[in-house]
Amino acid sequence: MTDTINKGSSTEFDAKYGILDKNTPPRSLMCGRYKQSFAYYTLRSRLPITLTSIIDSITKDKDDLLSEYGEGSREEIKNIIGSISKLKYELQTDKTIETFFGNEPDKEIWNKFIKSLGPGENSFFKTCWLYAECYMYRRLSSFFENSQTLMSFDYFAKQKQNALISSIKCVEDILRVLQKIDITFESFQLMLKLNLWGNRCDLSITSGKEVILGDNPFDLVHGFDKRIIVDDTVAVNDYLKSINKYKPRVVEFVCDNAGYELFTDFVLADYLIKSKLAEKVRFNLKAIPWFVSDATIKDVDWTLQYLRNHSSPVLREYGERWQRFLEGKIFEVEPLEYFWTSPYEYYKMREINPDLYKRLSEAQLVVFKGDLNYRKLIGDFSWNFTEPFKTCLRGFLPTSIISLRTVKADLISGLLEGQAEILFETDKNWMTTGEYGTIQFVKKSTLSA
Numbered sequence: 186m187t188d189t190i191n192k193g194s195s196t197e198f199d200a201k202y203g204i205l206d207k208n209t210p211p212r213s214l215m216c217g218r219y220k221q222s223f224a225y226y227t228l229r230s231r232l233p234i235t236l237t238s239i240i241d242s243i244t245k246d247k248d249d250l251l252s253e254y255g256e257g258s259r260e261e262i263k264n265i266i267g268s269i270s271k272l273k274y275e276l277q278t279d280k281t282i283e284t285f286f287g288n289e290p291d292k293e294i295w296n297k298f299i300k301s302l303g304p305g306e307n308s309f310f311k312t313c314w315l316y317a318e319c320y321m322y323r324r325l326s327s328f329f330e331n332s333q334t335l336m337s338f339d340y341f342a343k344q345k346q347n348a349l350i351s352s353i354k355c356v357e358d359i360l361r362v363l364q365k366i367d368i369t370f371e372s373f374q375l376m377l378k379l380n381l382w383g384n385r386c387d388l389s390i391t392s393g394k395e396v397i398l399g400d401n402p403f404d405l406v407h408g409f410d411k412r413i414i415v416d417d418t419v420a421v422n423d424y425l426k427s428i429n430k431y432k433p434r435v436v437e438f439v440c441d442n443a444g445y446e447l448f449t450d451f452v453l454a455d456y457l458i459k460s461k462l463a464e465k466v467r468f469n470l471k472a473i474p475w476f477v478s479d480a481t482i483k484d485v486d487w488t489l490q491y492l493r494n495h496s497s498p499v500l501r502e503y504g505e506r507w508q509r510f511l512e513g514k515i516f517e518v519e520p521l522e523y524f525w526t527s528p529y530e531y532y533k534m535r536e537i538n539p540d541l542y543k544r545l546s547e548a549q550l551v552v553f554k555g556d557l558n559y560r561k562l563i564g565d566f567s568w569n570f571t572e573p574f575k576t577c578l579r580g581f582l583p584t585s586i587i588s589l590r591t592v593k594a595d596l597i598s599g600l601l602e603g604q605a606e607i608l609f610e611t612d613k614n615w616m617t618t619g620e621y622g623t624i625q626f627v628k629k630s631t632l633s634a
């Protein structure tokens with residue numbers, strides 16, 4: 186995939202913006218200046234396509250927007266389209282990242298970060314890929330946040346809702362299994378794998394295009410067993426069974442995509458309660474529309490409402506059950522937290538947001554879903570692939586953590602010697618297809634009483 190864009194990209198762009206025709210050097214921050222990196226492909230091709238598709242969808246849906254947000258939104262729609270086009274131009278001409286000046290609730294944290302970037306490291310292709318990509322989505326959201334009529338409009342909502350609606354047969358199949366599941370190690374393993382592969386339904390990797398699930402989610406799970414290249418399922422199951430002296434045992438989910446993936450988060454959370462491996466599950470969601478399909482609190486409400494209103498009895502049953510869990514505080518949605526839509530890697534959390542770090546440390550396990558969370562766990566940093574996952578956390582360990590990630594970016598840790606080489610021989614793009622997954626667990630040795 187990256188080869189295509191690199192061959193097609195104009196050399197004058199590379200010359201003008203100091204692009205180096207090489208891959209990311211070892212143990213360096215990943216950024217768009219390395220032409221052979223997925224960072225370059227993302228910034229040069231994927232993100233402009235994402236911005237263009239937002240402009241196209243707003244333009245196409247303008248009449249619906251006008252009827253929903255009133256005639257006063259007409260001018261603002263035009264201005265926002267102009268702002269998105271300007272952002273796209275800045276991205277495509279490697280402009281310096283600008284500070285925020287509107288009424289963004291997290292303006293201070295973002296501007297402090299932007300000002301901390303050194304000269305020569307503060308433009309889209311020169312700064313770390315993670316910062317540039319997070320900045321683009323944050324800046325995009327600010328155009329709506331600072332409007333008078335469209336501040337609550339989620340420009341990704343339709344795609345996120347479709348991601349559930351189009352997978353409703355899989356949803357039904359899974360719920361029928363959950364209804365009568367026995368609590369065994371095998372069923373725990375199945376729930377974890379279903380949740381892992383639910384992460385393939387991420388619309389940012391397709392720049393917004395729908396990800397089509399196969400017919401039967403269990404076929405997908407069993408068919409992909411060999412593609413789980415690190416699997417700590419046994420360790421995390423043993424750990425959860427060993428902590429039964431803590432009450433209530435709390436598991437935090439740092440969620441990723443809405444749609445089918447959010448559904449699989451509810452399924453895994455339900456299983457943890459049903460199996461008595463936890464008494465409470467808390468969900469951490471995004472405060473703003475993020476990376477196309479990341480889940481917001483509104484997406485949780487919509488998902489439960491959609492299930493509760495569905496014609497299928499089993500969908501209604503679980504929509505009602507999970508709504509009751511929320512009312513009974515067995516499930517909890519955590520209060521809005523802008524740290525999750527900041528550019529910071531997680532090893533900086535204790536310094537930047539100690540209250541959040543403390544809250545996570547009170548849980549017995551934190552489940553980090555997906556690729557972007559993985560990038561923030563280890564940083565957009567070209568670690569040796571065999572570097573231990575715990576080392577790459579650089580001290581971030583509020584409590585025991587597990588990462589469930591389908592591999593969509595050219596960074597990874599915790600592989601065995603020679604494992605990556607074999608995978609590259611199989612498919613040179615294996616790191617950016619989402620067709621390989623990792624289940625990586627780090628136990629916090631001294632759990633406070």
Ligand SMILES: O=P(O)(O)OC[C@H]1O[C@](O)(CO)[C@@H](O)[C@@H]1O
Nearest residue numbers: 387389390555556557558593594
């Ligand atoms: O939804 P997920 O699993 O976090 O994936 C999003 C990630 O995938 C990518 O789109 C491709 O790596 C990244 O830009 C982003 O980090």
